Amino acid sequence: MAMTKADIVEEVFKKLGFSKSQASEIVETVFETMKETLERGEKLKISGFGNFVPRDKKTRIGRNPKTGEAIEISARRVVTFKASPVLKARMNA
Amino acid sequence: MTKSQLIETVTSRIQNVSKKDVELVVETIFGCMTDALAKDERIEIRGLGSFVAKTRDAREGRNPKTGEKVTVPRKRTPFFTVGKELKERVNVKRAARA
Numbered sequence: 001m002a003m004t005k006a007d008i009v010e011e012v013f014k015k016l017g018f019s020k021s022q023a024s025e026i027v028e029t030v031f032e033t034m035k036e037t038l039e040r041g042e043k044l045k046i047s048g049f050g051n052f053v054p055r056d057k058k059t060r061i062g063r064n065p066k067t068g069e070a071i072e073i074s075a076r077r078v079v080t081f082k083a084s085p086v087l088k089a090r091m092n093a
Numbered sequence: 094m095t096k097s098q099l100i101e102t103v104t105s106r107i108q109n110v111s112k113k114d115v116e117l118v119v120e121t122i123f124g125c126m127t128d129a130l131a132k133d134e135r136i137e138i139r140g141l142g143s144f145v146a147k148t149r150d151a152r153e154g155r156n157p158k159t160g161e162k163v164t165v166p167r168k169r170t171p172f173f174t175v176g177k178e179l180k181e182r183v184n185v186k187r188a189a190r191a
Contacts, residue, residue, distance in 0.1 A: 081173030
């Protein structure tokens with residue numbers, strides 16, 4: 001079973017004693033602020049977890065893997081994630 | 094933006110909440126996410142993206158300095174896939190500027 005935002009809200013509610021609606025509001029605002037930061041093209045560094053980095057990709061020629069046809073892949077911005085050594089250590093403990 | 098700047102921004106956007114409270118919530122969020130990945134559990138944050146732990150097999154590597162052969166042990170790494178909403182939002186802003 002995958003962990004979802006609802007599970008995180010539940011944990012904040014149980015562990016920290018906020019009301020359900022307050023826990024939900026704060027958690028939502030945290031994720032929304034993260035999205036807005038990346039939307040602006042700004043790097044987001046969460047120490048102990050990892051960095052989210054928006055990267056601008058230039059237009060390039062790709063291929064439709066099914067037909068082999070060459071197609072242009074438009075310039076775009078993508079978000080990459082690099083895990084912190086702390087997170088990697090926790091996953092390999 | 095760093096974690097402490099994120100905490101400050103969130104605090105300023107919500108009424109009647111202290112910076113300390115937001116700090117505790119932020120630590121809980123990333124703590125939960127770290128625990129999930131440590132347990133090999135997938136994380137799905139609608140709109141942001143999903144995280145999944147993948148295992149990289151042990152392999153023969155080489156010390157680039159000495160050329161000596163070393164065994165790189167099997168290890169687990171998290172992978173992030175951007176969610177639909179974030180993927181689109183990141184590109185809308187970009188298109189508007191161009």
